[in-house]
Amino acid sequence: MTSDFKGEKIILEKIKREFGHKGIIQRAHRIWISIDKEELLDWAKWLKQEGFIHLSAISVSDWIEERKYKIAYLLWSFKDNVLLVLTAKIDRENPVVDSIIPVWGNNAQSHERENWEFFGINFKGNSNLIPLFTENWQGPPPFRKDFNWQEYVRDKYYNKENERERGYYED
Amino acid sequence: MEFGIVYHLFKNLFSKPMTVCFPYESIEIQKGYRGEHSYDRDMCISCGLCAKICPDKAIEMIEAPEEHKGKYPKKYPQIDLGKCCFCGFCEDICPKNCLKLTDNFFLSTFDKNSIIKIPFSEDKKGN
Amino acid sequence: MKERGDIMKINQEMSVLPKSNEYDFYFGPCHPGSGNFGVKLKVKGEKIISALSDPGYLHRGFEKLMEYRLPLQNAMLSDRICVLESLAWNLVHAEAMEELMDLKIPERAKYIRVIMVELSRIQSHLIWWGVLSAGIGFDTGFKIAFGYRDYILDLFADITGGRVYPAGYICPGGLRRDFPMEIEEKIEKVLDKIHEAAKFIETGNPTFLARTKGIGVLKLENAISLGATGPVLRASGLKNDIRKDDPYEVYNRFDFEIPVREEGDIYSRYMIGLEEIKESVKIVKQALEDLPKGEVILPKFKKPKLNMKIKEGEVYVHNEIARGEGGMHITSNGGVRPYRVKVRGPSFSHMIPVLEYLLQGAEIADVPAIYWSLNVCPADLDR
Numbered sequence: 001m002t003s004d005f006k007g008e009k010i011i012l013e014k015i016k017r018e019f020g021h022k023g024i025i026q027r028a029h030r031i032w033i034s035i036d037k038e039e040l041l042d043w044a045k046w047l048k049q050e051g052f053i054h055l056s057a058i059s060v061s062d063w064i065e066e067r068k069y070k071i072a073y074l075l076w077s078f079k080d081n082v083l084l085v086l087t088a089k090i091d092r093e094n095p096v097v098d099s100i101i102p103v104w105g106n107n108a109q110s111h112e113r114e115n116w117e118f119f120g121i122n123f124k125g126n127s128n129l130i131p132l133f134t135e136n137w138q139g140p141p142p143f144r145k146d147f148n149w150q151e152y153v154r155d156k157y158y159n160k161e162n163e164r165e166r167g168y169y170e171d
Numbered sequence: 172m173e174f175g176i177v178y179h180l181f182k183n184l185f186s187k188p189m190t191v192c193f194p195y196e197s198i199e200i201q202k203g204y205r206g207e208h209s210y211d212r213d214m215c216i217s218c219g220l221c222a223k224i225c226p227d228k229a230i231e232m233i234e235a236p237e238e239h240k241g242k243y244p245k246k247y248p249q250i251d252l253g254k255c256c257f258c259g260f261c262e263d264i265c266p267k268n269c270l271k272l273t274d275n276f277f278l279s280t281f282d283k284n285s286i287i288k289i290p291f292s293e294d295k296k297g298n
Numbered sequence: 299m300k301e302r303g304d305i306m307k308i309n310q311e312m313s314v315l316p317k318s319n320e321y322d323f324y325f326g327p328c329h330p331g332s333g334n335f336g337v338k339l340k341v342k343g344e345k346i347i348s349a350l351s352d353p354g355y356l357h358r359g360f361e362k363l364m365e366y367r368l369p370l371q372n373a374m375l376s377d378r379i380c381v382l383e384s385l386a387w388n389l390v391h392a393e394a395m396e397e398l399m400d401l402k403i404p405e406r407a408k409y410i411r412v413i414m415v416e417l418s419r420i421q422s423h424l425i426w427w428g429v430l431s432a433g434i435g436f437d438t439g440f441k442i443a444f445g446y447r448d449y450i451l452d453l454f455a456d457i458t459g460g461r462v463y464p465a466g467y468i469c470p471g472g473l474r475r476d477f478p479m480e481i482e483e484k485i486e487k488v489l490d491k492i493h494e495a496a497k498f499i500e501t502g503n504p505t506f507l508a509r510t511k512g513i514g515v516l517k518l519e520n521a522i523s524l525g526a527t528g529p530v531l532r533a534s535g536l537k538n539d540i541r542k543d544d545p546y547e548v549y550n551r552f553d554f555e556i557p558v559r560e561e562g563d564i565y566s567r568y569m570i571g572l573e574e575i576k577e578s579v580k581i582v583k584q585a586l587e588d589l590p591k592g593e594v595i596l597p598k599f600k601k602p603k604l605n606m607k608i609k610e611g612e613v614y615v616h617n618e619i620a621r622g623e624g625g626m627h628i629t630s631n632g633g634v635r636p637y638r639v640k641v642r643g644p645s646f647s648h649m650i651p652v653l654e655y656l657l658q659g660a661e662i663a664d665v666p667a668i669y670w671s672l673n674v675c676p677a678d679l680d681r
Contacts, residue, residue, distance in 0.1 A: 107523060
C-alpha cells in the first residue's frame with residue numbers, strides 16, 4: 001500500500017504560504033525543515049496552533065569542524081499523524097537560544113535542563129536551570145567532543161596494581 | 172461476605188506448585204543456551220577475529236608457554252570470564268568453528284584464579 | 299538514674315525549639331519501594347507541599363558508549379537500556395540502523411519480530427501489576443505475577459539463548475537465529491496460562507478499589523502539556539497508539555483494538571494494562587497463523603563484518619513500547635561507527651514533570667501507589 005503523502009503536502013503548502021519556506025518530505029509521516037535561530041519563537045507558536053502539540057525531544061549534536069551545534073526539535077501532531085523536525089545551527093563558543101517553555105509547557109523544562117548540563121547551552125527565559133544528573137561537577141560540559149573523557153577516567157580511577165584492568169587503559 | 176476464598180484454599184491444597192526444589196531437581200535446559208566457552212586448540216588458525224569483535228575486550232591473544240612452542244608457534248585466545256557478557260559474537264565470527272558456547276552456567280567461584288581460561292592447561296585436551 | 303533536675307532541663311530545651319510540623323522527607327534511592335530513583339518531598343503533617351525528582355543514580359553513559367562501537371555491538375548494548383523490556387529496545391535500534399542503511403528485511407523476520415515484541419509487552423505488564431500490588435500492600439499479587447512471568451522467560455531461553463537479555467537477537471539485517479523446532483505448540487500453551495493470569499487480575503477486591511479509585515487524577519490538558527505518552531495518556535482520554543498512527547513492521551495487517559478510559563486515576567491505568575495484555579495475546583495468535591517460510595537474515599549480514607560503512611544522514615524512529623513512546627535519533631557522517639545517538643525514553647517525561655505535578659497535595663501513604671501506577675523505569679530516564 002503506497003501513500004501519496006497527502007497530509008504532508010497540505011502542511012507544506014500552509015508553511016509556504018505563511019513563511020515562504022520549503023521543507024523536505026523524507027518518507028511517509030516525516031517532514032524536515034531547517035531555519036535560523038532568530039525565527040524560532042514565531043515558528044513555534046504557529047506550529048502549536050496547527051496541531052503539533054506534543055514535544056518528543058530536543059536533541060543536540062556537536063560539529064566541531066564547522067564550530068557549530070545543531071539543535072533539533074522533534075514535534076508530533078496527533079491530528080495529522082506527522083512528525084516534524086525543526087533544526088537550527090547555533091554558535092559553539094557562546095551558545096544562546098530562546099526557551100520554548102511559554103509554548104510547550106513544563107514538558108520542555110526537563111529537556112532544556114539536560115541539554116544545559118551536557119552541552120552548556122544557555123536557554124534565555126528559563127530561570128530554573130539546575131543540574132539534573134551530575135552532582136558537584138566542576139569541569140567543562142561532558143558531551144562536547146573536545147572533552148577527553150578517557151584521560152579523565154584514567155587519571156582518576158585506574159588502579160595500576162590490578163593486572164586485569166590493563167587492557168582497557170593502555171592500548 | 173465472600174466465601175470464594177475458602178474454595179480457593181481447598182483447590183490450592185491439592186494442586187501442583189509452580190516451582191521445583193532446585194538443587195535436587197531442575198527444569199530442562201534446551202540446547203542453544205549461552206554459557207561457558209569450549210575451545211578446540213588444534214583447529215585454531217590464530218586469525219584474531221574473536222579478539223577484535225568482542226565488545227568487552229574479554230579475549231586477549233597470548234603466546235604459548237615454552238614447552239608447547241614447537242607445536243603451537245602463533246598466538247591463542249585467553250578468555251576472561253569476569254568481563255564476558257556471553258553474547259556469542261566470537262562463536263559467530265570464527266571461520267573454523269572452533270570456539271563454541273556450551274550450556275554450563277554454574278560459574279560462580281571463590282577462587283580468583285579460575286576466572287581466566289588459559290588455552291594451555293595441562294590436564295584437558297583442548298578445553 | 300535520671301535526676302529531677304535533668305528532666306526539668308530537657309523540658310526547658312524542648313520548649314525553646316520552633317513548633318512546626320513542616321519537614322523534609324526523602325522517598326529515596328535506598329528505599330526498597332522506589333527502585334534506583336529518589337524524590338525529595340516537603341511535607342506538612344501528612345500532606346505533601348512540593349516534590350523534587352532526583353535522578354542520576356543509574357547513569358551509565360549509553361549515548362557516549364555507542365559512538366565507539368560497531369552497529370552489531372550496539373545491538374548487544376541496546377538491550378541493556380531498560381532491563382524490563384530488552385527486546386523492544388533491540389527493535390528500535392535495529393529499525394533506525396536499517397532506515398539509515400536502506401535495507402529491506404525478509405518477511406519471516408518481520409513476523410517473528412512482532413511475536414517477540416508482543417510477548418515482551420505481556421511480561422512487562424505482568425511486572426507492572428506485581429509492583430503496583432506490592433506498593434499498595436497486597437503481597438500475594440506480587441508473587442503470582444512473577445510466577446506467571448516465568449513461563450514467558452522460559453520461552454525466551456529456548457528461542458534466544460538467555461532468559462532476560464537476548465544479546466542483540468533483533469539485529470540490523472534480520473535476526474540472529476531462527477525459531478527452534480516445535481516452538482509454536484509451546485507458545486500456544488503459554489498463551490493459555492496467560493488467560494488464567496488475566497482472570498486472576500480482574501477480581502474486584504474492595505480494599506484495592508478503595509485505594510485506587512479517585513486518587514492521582516491526571517486530566518487531559520495537563521497530560522499533554524506535561525508530555526505523557528502511552529498508557530498514561532490513554533487513561534486520560536486521548537486515543538493514540540503509534541502502532542496504528544505511524545505503522546512499523548507488519549502491524550497494519552493485524553486486527554486489534556485500543557482501550558481508552560476517561561477518568562485518569564490509578565484504577566483506570568491499571569485496567570488499561572489488563573486490557574492491553576488481552577489485545578497482545580490476540581496479535582500473537584494472528585501472527586502465528588500467518589507465519590511464512592524462508593530466510594530470517596539478509597545474506598551480507600550472516601557473518602559479522604568489521605568494516606561496513608554507514609551512509610551519511612540522520613533519522614528518527616519511534617515505537618510503542620510497553621511504557622510509552624521510545625525513540626532513537628541517530629546521526630552518521632559516513633564512517634563505520636555512528637556519530638551521535640540520542641535515546642528518548644518514555645520515563646523521561648513521566649518521572650520528572652508528571653510525577654512532581656501529581657504528588658502535590660497527596661498524602662504520604664499514597665506516594666508508592668501513584669509512583670508505581672505510572673509504570674516507571676529509572677533505567678530509561680538515566681540511560
